[in-house]
Amino acid sequence: MSSVLQFEQVSKVYRPWLGRPVTALRDFSLKVECGEIFGFLGPNGAGKTTAIHLVMGFMQPSSGSGILLGRPFGDAHSRRRVGFLAENVALYHRPAASLVKFYGALNGLRGAELDRRAAAALDAVQLTSEARRNVGKFSRGMAQRVGLAQALVNDPELLVLDEPTSALDPIARVVVRELLLKLRGEGKSVFLSSHLLSEVELVCDRVAIVVKGRLMRLGRTADLLHSSEQMRILHRRIVASDSPTATTRMQLQDEVVSRRELPGALQRIWSAGDEVLSVNPMQRTMEEIFLEVTAEAESADQASSA
Amino acid sequence: MRGVLLIASNFAREQRWPILLLILGVLALALMGLTVDLQKQQEDALFLFKELSIYGIAFSVFFGGSAINTERRSRRILAVLSKSISRSQYVMGLLAGVGLAAGLYCFTLGITGTWLLGDIGFSRSHLWFLMACLLAACLLAASVSVLYSTFLNPFLATIATALTLTLPAGTTRFAGAGWQHVLPVHTLMDVVLQAAFRGDWVADWTLVALSLVQAAGICGLAAWIFTSRDIAVALD
Incomplete structure (x- = not known):
C-alpha cells in the first residue's frame, strides 16, 4: 500500500523574538496510507495543528522532511490533489456557491466543471438549499460545512481535516461521518484531527496519539481498543433452585482477570463445574486509551525532569 | 496567472467599501464643478485634484x-494557500489587487479631472499622463509596503515604507539627481504636484516604466521573503 502522507523525523521549534523557544514537534515520523481514514489525536498544545500546517506548507520544519502525495511539503502542485479544512474555519463573506467556486477556481477548475463540482460539494454537506445565502450570515456549524465543501470541491485524493465536526450538531456530525466513510469507499484518504474521540473510534482505520510533540501511540483502531491486559470471562453455573416449579436454575457470572491470571481462573471455573461461555479481551474506549497515554507522557516528563 | 487575477479581484472585492469611499471623495470634487465657477477658481480646483492624488498614494501604502x-x-489566508497557489502568486495577487484599486481610483480621478479641469483649459493629455504617473507611483509605493508587510505588522510596515520612499527624495537633494530614479515615487509625485494650467509639459514615460520595473523587482523580493515565512504561527 502506498503512502499519501509521510513525516520523516520532523521537528518544529517556534522561536519568538522575545521569550524561550517552544518545541511543537520532536523527531516526528508518521505514514498515512492510501485509502485509509487516519485519526490524529492529542491534547491541546500537542502539536497536531503544527503538524497539519507543515503538511500544507504554511510553515517549514526546523529539521526533517515530509512528503505529500509524492512531493515535498509545501509543493503547490500537490495541494491541487488535497482538500484542507482548518480548525475554526474563516471564510470570505459571500454567497456559499460563489465562495466554493472561488476556491475551486484557485485550484484550477473552470467553466462547467467548476459549476458541477461546486454544486456537488455543497450537496455533499447538505447545503444546496443555502447556496445563494451569504456565508457571513451562517451559523458556525453551517460555515464549517461550507468549509468542508471548499475542501471537497476539487475532488481531492487526500482530505486533511482539522477538527471538522467541532461546531456541528449531532445530525450534521452523522452526515460528515457518512461522507468520510463514503470517501474512503471511493479510495480517498483522510487525515483527521479531532477531539471527538467517539467519532474517531467510529470512522478511523488507524490512530496516532501525539503528546507534547512526540508520537506516543500508533496503531489500528481495533487493535488499540482491544489491546487491554484485562480479559472478561463469562461462565454459567447450575445451582439448586428455591422455586417449587424447578429443581435447578442457571446463574450467569462475569469475571474480569488479567491476561496473566487467565489460565488459573479458567482452571478454577472448570474445577467448580461451571461452563465457560466466552473469554474476550476487555473492550476499551478511545477516551480511556487517550487518558492513559496522556498520563504516561505526563509521568515520563516528571521522571525526566526529576 | 489566473490564480493571481482571482486573488487580485478578491482583494478588491474585500476592500470594496474603502475603495468606494475613496471614489466618493473624487466624486465630491466633481460636485464642485456643479456648484462653483471653475473659471474663477482654477487654482483651487487643481489644488484639490493634487490633494486627491496624494490620498491615492497614502491608501495604496495602507x-x-x-x-x-x-x-x-x-x-482566511489558510483556505486560500491550501489551494494550488504559490506564495509568490499570492503576493503578486495582492499587489495586483492594490493596483486594481489604485487603477479604479486613478481612472475616476482622471474622468473627473477631464470634465472639471479639461473644461477650464487644462490639457487633457497632460492630465492622463499625470494619472499614469500617479498609478505607477501607487504601484511602487504599494510594492514597498507589501515587501515590509511580509515581516512587519501593518503599523511598522507603513512607517518603514514612508521612510524608504522619502529617503531617495532627501538623498537627491544632497547626493545628486541620479537618486531621483531610485524608488521614484517622490519624482512621480513631483510631476503631479508641479502641474499647472500654463507652461509646457513633457511626458517622461521612461520614469513611469522605470517605476513599474522597480515595483516588479520589489514584488519579486517580497514573494521570495514571504515564501520562507511561517504564516500560521500566532501573530505578534
Whole structure:
C-alpha cells in the first residue's frame, strides 16, 4: 500500500523574538496510507495543528522532511490533489456557491466543471438549499460545512481535516461521518484531527496519539481498543433452585482477570463445574486509551525532569 | 496567472467599501464643478485634484501594508494557500489587487479631472499622463509596503515604507539627481504636484516604466521573503 502522507523525523521549534523557544514537534515520523481514514489525536498544545500546517506548507520544519502525495511539503502542485479544512474555519463573506467556486477556481477548475463540482460539494454537506445565502450570515456549524465543501470541491485524493465536526450538531456530525466513510469507499484518504474521540473510534482505520510533540501511540483502531491486559470471562453455573416449579436454575457470572491470571481462573471455573461461555479481551474506549497515554507522557516528563 | 487575477479581484472585492469611499471623495470634487465657477477658481480646483492624488498614494501604502496581516489575522489566508497557489502568486495577487484599486481610483480621478479641469483649459493629455504617473507611483509605493508587510505588522510596515520612499527624495537633494530614479515615487509625485494650467509639459514615460520595473523587482523580493515565512504561527 502506498503512502499519501509521510513525516520523516520532523521537528518544529517556534522561536519568538522575545521569550524561550517552544518545541511543537520532536523527531516526528508518521505514514498515512492510501485509502485509509487516519485519526490524529492529542491534547491541546500537542502539536497536531503544527503538524497539519507543515503538511500544507504554511510553515517549514526546523529539521526533517515530509512528503505529500509524492512531493515535498509545501509543493503547490500537490495541494491541487488535497482538500484542507482548518480548525475554526474563516471564510470570505459571500454567497456559499460563489465562495466554493472561488476556491475551486484557485485550484484550477473552470467553466462547467467548476459549476458541477461546486454544486456537488455543497450537496455533499447538505447545503444546496443555502447556496445563494451569504456565508457571513451562517451559523458556525453551517460555515464549517461550507468549509468542508471548499475542501471537497476539487475532488481531492487526500482530505486533511482539522477538527471538522467541532461546531456541528449531532445530525450534521452523522452526515460528515457518512461522507468520510463514503470517501474512503471511493479510495480517498483522510487525515483527521479531532477531539471527538467517539467519532474517531467510529470512522478511523488507524490512530496516532501525539503528546507534547512526540508520537506516543500508533496503531489500528481495533487493535488499540482491544489491546487491554484485562480479559472478561463469562461462565454459567447450575445451582439448586428455591422455586417449587424447578429443581435447578442457571446463574450467569462475569469475571474480569488479567491476561496473566487467565489460565488459573479458567482452571478454577472448570474445577467448580461451571461452563465457560466466552473469554474476550476487555473492550476499551478511545477516551480511556487517550487518558492513559496522556498520563504516561505526563509521568515520563516528571521522571525526566526529576 | 489566473490564480493571481482571482486573488487580485478578491482583494478588491474585500476592500470594496474603502475603495468606494475613496471614489466618493473624487466624486465630491466633481460636485464642485456643479456648484462653483471653475473659471474663477482654477487654482483651487487643481489644488484639490493634487490633494486627491496624494490620498491615492497614502491608501495604496495602507492597502499594501495591511493586506497580508489582515488575511493572517482572520485566518482566511489558510483556505486560500491550501489551494494550488504559490506564495509568490499570492503576493503578486495582492499587489495586483492594490493596483486594481489604485487603477479604479486613478481612472475616476482622471474622468473627473477631464470634465472639471479639461473644461477650464487644462490639457487633457497632460492630465492622463499625470494619472499614469500617479498609478505607477501607487504601484511602487504599494510594492514597498507589501515587501515590509511580509515581516512587519501593518503599523511598522507603513512607517518603514514612508521612510524608504522619502529617503531617495532627501538623498537627491544632497547626493545628486541620479537618486531621483531610485524608488521614484517622490519624482512621480513631483510631476503631479508641479502641474499647472500654463507652461509646457513633457511626458517622461521612461520614469513611469522605470517605476513599474522597480515595483516588479520589489514584488519579486517580497514573494521570495514571504515564501520562507511561517504564516500560521500566532501573530505578534
